[in-house]
Amino acid sequence: MSHLLRKRLAELDREIASKRRKLFKLEKTRSAVEAELHAAATYPILTLPVEITTEIFLWLRDLQPLRIPRCRMSGTIAVAGVCRAWRAIALATPRLWSNLRINFDGIEHKVVLKPLWVECFVDKWISRSRNCPLSLDFESRSVLHFTDSRLRHILHRYSSRIQTLSLDIGYRDPRPLRFDWAEFPLLEKVRLLCHSHSDQDVDFPRPMNIFANAPRFRELDMQSSTLDTTLLALPWSQLTKFQGHIKNLDLFTLAPNLVEVKCALLPNEDVFSTTMITHHNIRTLNLDKDCNLIQPIALPSLQHLDIAKMDSHELLEPFLKRSSPPLASLSMQALKGPTGNCFDHLCQCMALVASTLEVVKLCKVPEDLTGISTISGTFPNLRSLQISLRNTDHESGLAKLLDFLYSPRCTLRACKFLWAESPFLDRRAFAGTRRGTHKVDTISGHLARLVKGGMSVYIGTEDKNYLVG
Template identity: 25%
Template sequence: MAHIDPKASRAADRSRILQIDAEIQELEKRLRLLRIERDGPQKRLEAYKYPVLTLPNEIVSEIFVHTLPLYPACPPLIGPASPIPLTHIGRKWREIAITTPQLWRAICVSACGQGIRRKQTEVVRTWLDRSKSCPLSIQIEKQKGNHPVLQEIDLHRERWEQVVTETTGSALRSFFKGSMPMLRNLSVTMQDDTGVRPAVSPVDLPRLRRVSLTWFRYPVDWLPCAQLTSLTLNAMHSPNYIPILRHAIHLVNLTFIGCDLFTRSEAQSQLDIPLTQLTSLVIVASNVVRVLNLISIPTLHTLWLSGGDLGDFPMGTLCPLISRCGNGKLRKVLVVGHLSRGVSKKAFRSAFPTISEISFNSRFRFDARQEGDEEDSGDSDEEDSDSHSSG
């Protein structure tokens, strides 16, 4: 084995260290030059203001609000269509989103089975806190009990402006109770036929104006009928809704969908319920003749009808009824669905020359109608593409 001279080895190590130190000095010099070179672009970038970040917070807040469905429609609690992703973009936008109450004022929850968990209750509590003093739009799907999330919502009852719920009688009573001073719009779909009455009276609902009732099988004497301006009755029996009509003297919009509409003898004994301010009437999947014979509507402007309800001779069915409808003020008739086979739409228009617009539509949009909107999709038939105008 060759002998290594310790003296020579130490000399080699010292030489290598000097070489490494020289390389380090060169690299450090290069790093200094690179840092100096980087300072220029870095300062220019820091001085640049992205246009979106120069917007006032109020403008950003308004943009955020427009990313959601138009109030009172409710966005989902979580997911990309929720306002929550707006809090994940950056610190500034998170602060703006959290402090914009309008983003958190419309809340939709599912109150059955596994639909409500502890996390969802916490999310709802957060939304309610962030909504500050804003009026609230509440949508509850399939309400079956008094779950903690409903208790959270109930704490803010004084701010309810719109409530849409599918519920049982007992759940409605436990949830819908006490004074609701801001409630304007109410839509309730019953899931059973129990006669449980909500723990409210008309004085608890001083601002209620728009009501939609589905599948109510008992009297609705807790409604402030005299102040209602819009009423939708869906799958209801006449003994339950006739008292409402008799007291709803300020109705402007009225909708019947699949309602039980009297026997002939009942109709004869209860003619001419006065609805003297009604301007829009919708009758879908119900008996058109009996409805129009029941009510007095001297100011009616717009009449929606289901073509399938008019029978085989729609002109003959409607002629005597329209003649007493609106006292000449009826200006628009919209026929939804399809007329009986063989009925000419051109002849239908000709039969009513005093009506300036008669339209035909294959669909009826219940949701849009609730918001006071009309949709005339029309038929592909060229004859039906234009409305009829009287000379």
């Protein structure tokens, strides 16, 4: 019996050896076919020049903030993990690692508790940027999650290389970060979001030094619903661009070199000044809410004015009269004047800048387009006009629009008209050409003819230009 079993085992061994030889041949053949395939096939993305691939990576790096660990990856880490070729390109591109965005509040608490784990990660990331200037974007609202001392250590460690800094600390006090203890020789732009817990916290016992050692500091975005920025000991005379909330008009005297300003008053504050303030360098002014800010100031160099909300046009005319600015663009809310026509009242207010005005944007026009033809005669250099209508009286408004655009005095090269709903463009209208002849056509047909003549026309909603379907 045993000799039969030994014979059977020998047969099985021979069969296994035969199968192994066949498997070896199949694997060898497969390897050859795979090598031939890789030699013949190319992946288009891998054939791009390294310079183009690098630019794509640089564009991807800002898509998502970094979460530590294993949450949402930033664009830099994602592309570096695709293949060896991409990883080599990523590691060989210092600029790819010069931007770092971290939400410290999104880091798992057990990871934060590990001594220096987060700091080592930041060091490793920034070490790959070599000597490139840094752009840091940190969000750390909870002092109990990531302490002031740890955040201060990171900021001070790399202060000599920071060029752009964005810091959202919520209701944390910015003073413990001690920006006055560090040198910031490359710092140019700062975005700081912070608030205070109560009105008493706003009254600091002394001005808070912030970025006093930053000779290239030029742009400040200070977003706070309670903190008075003028209580900060900033290098105000260096600033050329400011965005944020203000408590009073001290900004316009503290920062004489400002060129661009976007601001709004702190809640429950009002502007009262018995002295007229003249600022000679501001060229762009954007008021988020309060048009009353222009009442006690004069801006003789102003070129671009954007007023998001106006209760009345009464402040606009005296402001332009005392400033006499070379205003090139105006964006504002259109209000009814004494005659009930917003265009007549607007033209009357803007007579002092009619010779320089090229771009006008009007929002919330409270009526149809009656009186729009007065714009052509008032603004001889107007090139672009955008109007957002509040109502939906499309048919009468569109007919007046055609007459306005066909007018020989119309100097527009581009116009944009926005309705809350889809405009009715299939209605037929009898309208004239610039040569004086008239023709019956649909409104869309008339507008297409104007476009063919060289005018850029947008008419529809925010999402769709119905002229082009």
